[in-house]
Amino acid sequence: MRIITHxxxxxxxxxxxxxxxxxxxxxCPGIKCENVLRFADLPADDRExxxxxxxxxxx
Amino acid sequence: MKGVLLSGGTGSRLRPITHTGPKQLVPVANKPxxxxxxxxxxxxxxxxxxxxxxxxxxxxxxxxxxDGSDYGVxxxxxxxxxxxxxxxxxxxxxxFVGDDDFVMYLGDNILKQGIAELVESFERDDYGAGIALxxxxxxxxxxxxxxxxxxxxxxLIEKPDDPPTNLALIGIYVFSNEVFDVIERLEPSWRGELxxxxxxxxxxxxxxxxxxxxxxxxxxxxxxxxxxxxANRLVLEDNHLECAGHVAPGATVDGxxxxxxxxxIEDGAVIRGPVSIAENTVIESGTYVGPYTSIGPNSTLEGVxxxxxxxxxxxxxxxxxxxxxxxxxxxxxxxxxxxxLPEGRRLVVGENSQLKL
Numbered sequence: 001m002r003i004i005t006h007x008x009x010x011x012x013x014x015x016x017x018x019x020x021x022x023x024x025x026x027x028c029p030g031i032k033c034e035n036v037l038r039f040a041d042l043p044a045d046d047r048e049x050x051x052x053x054x055x056x057x058x059x
Numbered sequence: 060m061k062g063v064l065l066s067g068g069t070g071s072r073l074r075p076i077t078h079t080g081p082k083q084l085v086p087v088a089n090k091p092x093x094x095x096x097x098x099x100x101x102x103x104x105x106x107x108x109x110x111x112x113x114x115x116x117x118x119x120x121x122x123x124x125x126d127g128s129d130y131g132v133x134x135x136x137x138x139x140x141x142x143x144x145x146x147x148x149x150x151x152x153x154x155f156v157g158d159d160d161f162v163m164y165l166g167d168n169i170l171k172q173g174i175a176e177l178v179e180s181f182e183r184d185d186y187g188a189g190i191a192l193x194x195x196x197x198x199x200x201x202x203x204x205x206x207x208x209x210x211x212x213x214x215l216i217e218k219p220d221d222p223p224t225n226l227a228l229i230g231i232y233v234f235s236n237e238v239f240d241v242i243e244r245l246e247p248s249w250r251g252e253l254x255x256x257x258x259x260x261x262x263x264x265x266x267x268x269x270x271x272x273x274x275x276x277x278x279x280x281x282x283x284x285x286x287x288x289x290a291n292r293l294v295l296e297d298n299h300l301e302c303a304g305h306v307a308p309g310a311t312v313d314g315x316x317x318x319x320x321x322x323x324i325e326d327g328a329v330i331r332g333p334v335s336i337a338e339n340t341v342i343e344s345g346t347y348v349g350p351y352t353s354i355g356p357n358s359t360l361e362g363v364x365x366x367x368x369x370x371x372x373x374x375x376x377x378x379x380x381x382x383x384x385x386x387x388x389x390x391x392x393x394x395x396x397x398x399x400l401p402e403g404r405r406l407v408v409g410e411n412s413q414l415k416l
Contacts, residue, residue: 001245001253003150005137012135014109016151019140029112029138031121056247057141 001056004046010035017042017050018057060178060233061159062105062132063152064096066120066166067113067139072283074411076371076388081116083166084123085287086371088294088317089337089353091123092281095169097130103175105162106132109155111139111148144252149234150242158236163255165230169290171276171297174231180272181233187267188259189233192226193274201227202256204271212269215256226271228256229278233270238262284386284413291369292351295333304336314350337372355389362395 004017013030020026020039028035039047050057070077076085083093100108108127112120117138127134139151149163162178174191181189190212192204198219205214205223216222232255241261248254263269279290300317307326314332318324322336327344330336335353342348343361352365355372363376368385370376378393387393396405404416 001147001150001247002243003147003153005151005154007154012155014135014137014151014155016138016140018143019138022140029117029121030136031125057143 002049002053004042004050006037006041008033008035008037017046021050021054021057060103060105060182061156061161062100062108063111063137063149063156063161063163064093064100064108064166065111065145065148065163066093067111067115067142067148068167069113069115069142070282073287075409076284076386077115078409078411079389080119082282084116084119085281086353086355086369087169087281087287087290088298089335089355092169092290093120093123093166094130096164096166097124097127097132099170099173100162100164101130101132102173103162103178105178107135108132109135109137109152110166111137111151113139113142142252144247145255146242146245146253146258149255149258150239150253153239156236156239160233160235163232163234165280167281168230168278169281169294170229170231170274170278171293172274177231177272177274178233181270184268184270186233186270187235187237187262187265189270189272190259191229191231191274192271193229193278194225195227196225198222198225198227203227206271210271210273212259212263212271214263215260217256226273229274230280231274232259235267237265237267241265285384287369287386288351288367288384291353292367295335295351295353298333300333300335310342319356331366340372363393 005014007014008028011030011033025038066083070082073082084091135155137151139148177191202217203222204212204226241258245253277293281287281290300315302316302318303320304318304322306324309326310324311329316332317335319338321338322340324342328342328346330348337356340358345362346360347364349366351367354370358374361377365382370387371389373390375392378395
């Protein structure tokens with residue numbers, strides 16, 4: 001199963017695609033990090049794959 | 060070598076304690092279970108640790124561990140979100156692990172001997188993975204490894220009806236980097252999760268050798284209240300305990316007692332170790348604290364008889380009743396009903412609580 005994650009450029013916290021998709025726009029969950037993470041930050045092919053296989057990701 | 064520490068899960072078997080916090084922060088001998096794992100990783104030379112977070116208790120876990128500097132390690136947080144299995148959790152750590160090998164450690168496990176021997180054994184040869192095993196009495200209830208005479212794993216079987224060995228997987232693994240490509244090829248199991256045993260089995264089928272290491276000494280998965288009590292007993296039995304707090308001249312203290320420097324045992328109290336008493340806690344006159352008990356911080360015990368129990372903290376316990384084999388959540392207060400009418404017990408009990416009266 002393809003596992004898609006995004007790494008916050010400010011604090012290096014890693015967030016899985018299912019978390020990003022659930023929130024669409026979210027404050028980075030890293031400690032005291034003010035960065036904003038978006039599902040749209042993922043590469044287009046990752047987003048497309050994720051949405052096409054949403055049932056695998058528990059959505 | 061990096062570390063991946065799993066700290067997700069719902070903790071459903073530890074309700075109601077886990078209604079208000081993650082299971083990995085339940086204290087054993089007054090220290091959160093997760094800290095034992097961090098110490099084991101550090102002792103094995105693993106100081107770059109990725110902590111996998113689920114939906115529950117993220118803030119509390121980050122608040123406790125911070126950036127890891129208090130523990131002499133460097134922590135990166137990895138938010139798994141949905142609980143899609145241990146192999147999915149490992150896969151989420153791919154960018155963090157990079158080209159390294161890594162130890163994967165379930166954060167609610169606690170074991171006596173640490174993981175240094177497991178890591179050393181894995182590093183002695185070109186293994187695809189190394190797995191920690193322990194002999195169990197009921198192998199049909201566990202994931203079981205079949206091993207050859209050299210200790211190499213030949214197959215894994217989940218809860219077998221006819222177990223070939225009694226060597227159970229205890230939830231601590233070392234993986235080579237190859238596991239990430241294997242995980243990409245896995246499909247979710249019948250329960251919708253990417254199974255770590257499928258990943259190891261695929262490594263085997265791909266021709267990788269899998270090392271095994273049988274853990275000496277005790278091991279506990281602290282998933283249930285009775286497991287917390289058992290782990291508390293085992294740790295208190297083994298640990299060096301230091302009595303740094305105030306013991307009044309008229310108090311009786313026998314055996315080994317870990318008394319924080321700000322804790323007090325007053326005249327007329329009786330303590331029989333091994334016992335751990337945390338900061339700012341007071342054991343008042345007429346109280347008996349018996350073996351294998353841990354009393355958390357900012358608590359007062361007065362007149363109660365308590366043994367083989369864990370009081371997490373912020374509690375006032377004044378009952379004249381006897382408390383045994385109990386796990387009491389933070390902020391639990393137990394008063395006395397001796398003088399109240401009509402006679403009877405008075406309870407305010409949360410969802411999923413378990414009482415024997």
